[in-house]
Amino acid sequence: MLAEKTLGIVFSDMHDHMLSEITEPRTMGSVPFGGRYRLIDFILSNMVNSGISDVGVVTKSNYQSLMDHLGTGREWDLSRKRGGLCILPPFGHAAAGIYRGRLEALAGVIDYIRHSDAKYVLIGDCDVVVNIDFTDVLRTHIENNADLTVVYKREMISGDQTMDTTVLRLDENSFVNEVLIHPNIHEEDNVYLNFCIMSKEMMEKLINEGISRSIYSFKQGVLQAKCNKLRILGWQYKGFSAKINCIRSYYRANMQLLDMKVRSELFPRERPIYTKVRDEVPAKYGLKSDVSGSMVADGAIIEGTLENSIVFRGVHVGRGAVVKNCILMQETMVSENVKLDHVITDKNVVIRADRTLVGYETYPLVIAKNSIV
Amino acid sequence: MLLAGGQGSRLYSLTRRLAKPAVPFGGKYRIIDFPLSNCVNSGIDTVGVLTQYQPLILNEYIGNGQPWDLDRINGGVFVLPPYQKSSGSDWYTGTANAIYQNISFIERYDPEYVVILSGDHIYKMDYSKMLAYHKEKEATATIAVLQVPMEEASRFGIMNAYPDGKIYEFEEKPKNPKSNLASMGIYIFTWSKLRKYLEDDEQDPISQKDFGKNIIPAMLSAGESLVAYPFEGYWKDVGTIDSLWEANMDLLDPRVPLSLYDPLWKIYARNPVMAPHYVASGASVQNAMITEGCVVEGLIDFSILFAGVTVEKGAVVRDSIVMPGSVIKAGAVVEYSIVAENCVVGEGARVGARPEDTPDKDAWGVTVLGESVQIEPGQIVPPKAMLEYTPKEDSKC
DSSP states (O other): OOSSOEEEEEESOTTGGGGHHHHTTSOGGGOEETTTEETHHHHHHHHHHTTOOEEEEEOOSSOHHHHHHHTTSGGGTOOOSSSEEEEEOOOOOSSOOSOOSHHHHHHHTHHHHHHOOOSEEEEEESOEEEOOOOHHHHHHHHHTTOSEEEEEEEEEOOGGGGGGOEEEEEOTTSBEEEEEESOOOOSEEEEEEEEEEEEHHHHHHHHHHHHHHTOOOHIIIIIIHHTTTSOEEEEEOOSOEEEOOSHHHHHHHHHHTTSHHHHHHHSOTTSOOOOOOOOOOOEEEOTTOEEESEEEOTTOEEOSEEESOEEOTTOEEOTTOEEESOEEOTTOEEOTTOEEESEEEOTTOEEOTTOEEEOBTTBOEEEOTTOBO | OEEOOOOOGGGGGGGSSSOGGGSEETTTEETTHHHHHHHHHTTOOEEEEEOOSSOHHHHHHHTTSGGGTOOOSSSEEEEEOOOBOSSOBOOOOSHHHHHHTTHHHHHHHOOSEEEEEETTEEEOOOHHHHHHHHHHTTOSEEEEEEEOOGGGGGGSEEEEEOTTSBEEEEEESOSSOSOOEEEEEEEEEEHHHHHHHHHHHHHOTTOOOOIIIIIHHHHHHTTOOEEEEEEOSOEEEOOSHHHHHHHHHHTTOTTSSOOSOOTTSOOOOOOOOOOOEEEOTTOEEEEEEEOTTOEEOSEEEEEEEOTTOEEOTTOEEESOEEOTTOEEOTTOEEESEEEOTTOEEOTTOEEOOOGGGOSOGGGOOOEEEOTTOEEOTTOEEOTTOEEOOOOOOOOOO
C-alpha cells in the first residue's frame, strides 16, 4: 500500500495511431486484450491494488466504448462517495483545440488535480500490459527526495519499437541525466514505461509553467528539457511487461499469455486484474473439440480444433473448424470447417463456413469489427 | 420470499459448512442464483432471503445483491435470519413459521401478492406469467406443478386437480398417487389471505408450521380457491448427491432443455476475478464446462470445472464436478465424483470409479470429497465414499 495518499491519472489514448487497425472504432484504453480484458484494466487494477482510490481517466476521442467499459468504476472498486473513478473528457476552451501532449492534457484537467486532497500524483498510460505494485516506487521517491520518479525496464529494443520508445540514461545514483526520444538504438537499454510519480505541488508547478511557455509535451518539455535541473529518479521494474505499440506487438503480447510463467506473473491471486463483468456462462467444449495451448474466456463454445490461440468471451468455434495462432475477440463466430491461422478478428466478426484465412506471425491478418467474411 | 434456510442434510459433507442454496453449481453459479435470477428476470425487485442453517457463506455471497441487480434504493434483496424479539426468540420452526416471523418485513412493502420460493431447485421460470395466471383465476394460492412420470410421483408432493386447474386435494409423497402433478415448491399467495392463515396456524400447537403440511391443507378445507399452474421445461431438485451430480451433467447434454445462453434470461452470479482459463498443449478437453482461473494440463471429459481449478499433467477427470480452487495433481484419476472446494487430490491418487469398472453394482455410487479434503498421493478412494475434512489439532503451547 502506498505510504501517502496518491491520485492516479491515466491517459487512455496516447498511442491510438499506433494500432490503427483496432483503434479505429475505439480508444487505446478499450482495446480488447487477453480474452476478457481491455488494456486500461491493467493500469487501473495496478493503481487500485497499490492502494490508490482516486483515479482520473483522461480521454480524447472515440471514448464511448471506454465509458461503456468503465461505467461507474465499480468493478475496480472505484465507485466511491469520496474520490473514485472520474472520466475526464477533453476540456476545450473556445480558442483551443484538442490537446497535443500529456502536459497540455493535464492543463485541461488542472482543476480536477487541484481539488484532490492527495499528496502525490501518479501518471500512466494504458499501453503497457503489466502487473506492478507502485508501493516501492513512491517509497523510493520519498526516500531519495526526488522531484519526479520514472519507472523503466531494461529491455531489448527491436526494430519496430523505436518509433515509440523513450530511453533513459542514468547516473550512478539512478538519477536521469539524459532522455532520448525515439532513438535509433537496437540493443538492450533503459526503456521508460510511461509511469511517473511526483508530488501534487510539483505537478501543478510543471503544468503552470507549461501553460505559460506553450509546452505541451511531458516527455520533451519536462523529462528531456529538465532532466538535469530537476531530480528525476529512475526506478527499475524487473517483472513481465509488454508494451503495445503496433499490431505486431499487440499480437505478440497476447501470445505471451500462453506462457505459464507470464500467466502467473501477470495474474497473481493477490493482485488480480479487474474488468467489467459480463455474466457469461462458463466456456463449453463440445463432443469433438480438440484444444491445446490456448486461453479461453467464459461464454465461449468450442466445438472444433483450437491451437495456440486466445479466445474472448462469447466466441463460437464451430464443428470441424481449425483455429491456430489466432486472437478471436468477443462474439466472433467461426462457422463449420473454417480454417484460420494467424488471424485477429475484432468484435462480432462472422466467418462463414468453409472459408480459409491465413496471416503470418509478423503480419497477422486483422478482420475489422462487425465484418462478415 | 426465498426459503434458503435448509440444511440439505442429504448432501452430507457438501453442506457441512454451508446452506444448500449456497452449494456451487454449473461451473460458476450457486444454486440460489437460479431463483434469484428468475425473480429479477420476472420483474420482482424486492426479495427476502430467509436464512438459518450456516448462513455465513450465503450472506457473504448475496451481499448487497448487486450481481443480480438487486441493490435498489426501494426494495432490493434482504437477508432475513431469525432474530430476537421483545418477548423471546425463536428459530424458524417451519417454512410457514419463517414467513410468519417476517410478517412485519412483508408489511413494510404492503404487497398484494407474495411469491414463496425454495432455494434448492434448478430451473428457469417467469413468475410474472404465473402471477398473471393467479390473478386471472382470482385464486388465493397458485402452486406451480410439473408433470412427473407416474412411477416417480410418490416421491413428490402431489396436487390432485380438476381439469380447469382447481386443486381439490394435496398429498405429500402418496403411496398410490392419483395424479402426476408434482408441486415444485413455488407458491403465489394473495397476501391478505396468507397472512390470516399464517396467524391462525401459529396458534395451533400441534401444527408443524409447514406450507405443504399445514397451510395448503387448511386453505383447502376452508374452501379457498387453490389452482395448479402447469410448468413445462427443465426443473430439478438438487437435494441429493445423485441429483446434484445429474443436474450438473445435464448442462453438458445438448438434449436437456435448460439453456444458460438466453440473453434475455441470464442467470446471474457473483463473478470471480480471475484470468480466462488456460488449456495447455498436450491437454485434452471434450464435453466440458470450464470457467475462469482454471489451468488444465490433463484430460477432461464430461466434467465441470469451477473457478481456479488446476488439473496437472497426466491427470484424468471424467464424469466429475470439481468445485472452486481444487487441485488434481499429476497422474491422479477422478471419475464419477464431486470434489468440493479447495481439495487436493495427490499425485497418482484414484478417486471414484466408473460403474463399468465396479463389479459390485450395489457398491457403486458417486464419490464425494468434502471441502478442503486432502487425498494423499497414491491413495485410493472407492466409489460411493464420502470423505470429510477433519482439521488437524493445532499444537497448542
